Amino acid sequence: MLDLATPTISERSALKINPAKTCQPIGAMYAALGIHSCMPHSHGSQGCCAYHRSHLTRHFKEPVAATTSSFTEGASVFGGMANLQQALINIFSIYNPEVVAVHTTCLSEVIGDDIPTIIKKAREEGKIPEGKTVIHANTPSFVGSNVTGYSNMCVGIVNYLAEKSGESTEAINIFPGWLDPSDMRELKRLAEELGVKYTLCPDTSDVLDLPQTGVYEMYPKGGTPVEAIKRMGDAIKTVALGEFTAHAAAQKLNDKCGVPFEALDAPIGLTNTDLYIDALRRIAEVDVPASIDAERGRLLDVIQDIGQYFHEVPVAIFGDPDHVVAMTRFAIELGLKPKYIFSGATGRAFENRVHAILDGRFPDAIVKQQGDLFELHERIKADPVKLILGNTYGKHIGRAENIPLVRFGFPILDRVGHRLFPTVGYRGAMHLVEKISDALLDQRDRTCPEEWFELVQ
Numbered sequence: 001m002l003d004l005a006t007p008t009i010s011e012r013s014a015l016k017i018n019p020a021k022t023c024q025p026i027g028a029m030y031a032a033l034g035i036h037s038c039m040p041h042s043h044g045s046q047g048c049c050a051y052h053r054s055h056l057t058r059h060f061k062e063p064v065a066a067t068t069s070s071f072t073e074g075a076s077v078f079g080g081m082a083n084l085q086q087a088l089i090n091i092f093s094i095y096n097p098e099v100v101a102v103h104t105t106c107l108s109e110v111i112g113d114d115i116p117t118i119i120k121k122a123r124e125e126g127k128i129p130e131g132k133t134v135i136h137a138n139t140p141s142f143v144g145s146n147v148t149g150y151s152n153m154c155v156g157i158v159n160y161l162a163e164k165s166g167e168s169t170e171a172i173n174i175f176p177g178w179l180d181p182s183d184m185r186e187l188k189r190l191a192e193e194l195g196v197k198y199t200l201c202p203d204t205s206d207v208l209d210l211p212q213t214g215v216y217e218m219y220p221k222g223g224t225p226v227e228a229i230k231r232m233g234d235a236i237k238t239v240a241l242g243e244f245t246a247h248a249a250a251q252k253l254n255d256k257c258g259v260p261f262e263a264l265d266a267p268i269g270l271t272n273t274d275l276y277i278d279a280l281r282r283i284a285e286v287d288v289p290a291s292i293d294a295e296r297g298r299l300l301d302v303i304q305d306i307g308q309y310f311h312e313v314p315v316a317i318f319g320d321p322d323h324v325v326a327m328t329r330f331a332i333e334l335g336l337k338p339k340y341i342f343s344g345a346t347g348r349a350f351e352n353r354v355h356a357i358l359d360g361r362f363p364d365a366i367v368k369q370q371g372d373l374f375e376l377h378e379r380i381k382a383d384p385v386k387l388i389l390g391n392t393y394g395k396h397i398g399r400a401e402n403i404p405l406v407r408f409g410f411p412i413l414d415r416v417g418h419r420l421f422p423t424v425g426y427r428g429a430m431h432l433v434e435k436i437s438d439a440l441l442d443q444r445d446r447t448c449p450e451e452w453f454e455l456v457q
């Protein structure tokens with residue numbers, strides 16, 4: 001039980017205890033799984049790959065296939081070129097993917113392996129079959145986080161695959177940022193409801209949310225096809241949903257193929273969904289159908305119904321920066337009072353972004369990039385909140401302080417269902433409202449004096 005925090009806030013600059021992030025290759029592996037028929041490949045030791053696969057498997061409750069260069073002492077001293085070349089031969093001959101997406105690890109980065117050169121040499125020597133593709137991203141885990149790794153692999157996808165032929169597809173590219181498969185499915189549903197032609201990349205729906213058929217498929221039907229990614233360079237515009245996980249890929253596509261982009265936040269909550277719908281509507285020059293208007297109206301209705309219980313409720317929000325930024329805005333829309341807003345993100349961009357959303361309305365709010373959960377616990381112990389919004393790692397604080405935790409973001413290792421129900425869009429927002437209100441009202445029913453215990457709320 002992690003209950004060693006005291007109400008004394010210890011400002012630490014050289015030590016993180018339980019950082020609010022995880023390692024880069026996990027993000028790269030997740031992004032690669034959003035390409036159809038892609039095998040993520042971990043260029044490092046087996047232990048890294050096993051950890052990354054198991055972390056994703058525990059969140060998505062699906063088997064996550066990935067290969068490894070299986071470094072031992074020899075590769076650590078002499079470099080991993082031979083290992084990667086042999087790995088490519090084995091992967092294509094045994095697993096036969098369309099694409100191998102190589103990401104590095106701490107060890108291969110420290111060694112300094114030059115992945116593009118190794119890939120080039122492997123192709124020249126015929127170790128990569130004709131028509132197959134190998135892409136890569138550098139993901140040293142001693143800098144950045146899972147979020148950086150996801151972003152880097154998305155940039156790598158564009159870098160290797162996107163092309164400009166000059167013949168417009170009349171489609172809109174959507175970079176979804178780091179979202180669950182159910183969220184990606186919801187983004188596509190909304191685009192289809194609007195009648196918009198789109199390419200979503202990466203797309204992990206129908207990859208990591210598969211129905212049980214009794215048959216294992218190494219490459220399920222989901223994932224963005226390589227041909228579709230190639231044509232992203234001919235799109236009319238890109239919509240990038242998340243400063244930390246999507247904007248860099250959109251910028252890369254703009255630089256490479258001249259496709260302009262609109263940079264938005266993840267479409268979590270009312271305003272953020274409005275902005276997503278509006279961007280698609282404007283770019284595709286379509287009208288918003290009555291069905292989407294009705295969904296929005298139902299969300300407004302439920303927010304109004306529950307508003308009396310949310311008003312000024314102090315809340316701690318932590319997790320990956322795109323999730324936290326979007327959730328902070330939604331919390332304000334719901335009438336909650338963001339008090340602690342923590343992310344493991346590096347750089348000042350996160351704090352600036354959150355402060356822009358808070359807009360001076362919550363002067364006591366503490367916003368922290370490179371935050372850790374030990375400090376969050378200390379702060380909550382010193383000055384409590386009534387609700388925590390974050391991933392599974394918040395459960396220790398919730399238990400120690402008797403505060404409900406609404407699981408949100410990545411990873412959720414101790415519950416099922418999150419990968420099936422979206423948090424984006426109006427429907428996703430309704431689902432979040434239900435989860436938050438259930439948590440708050442359950443806590444109230446458990447702890448209120450008997451004279452306040454009501455059958456009807």
Ligand code: SF4
Binds near residue numbers: 024047051104106107
């Ligand atoms: S932090 Fe580095 S060594 Fe550890 S699992 Fe991640 S990539 Fe491997």
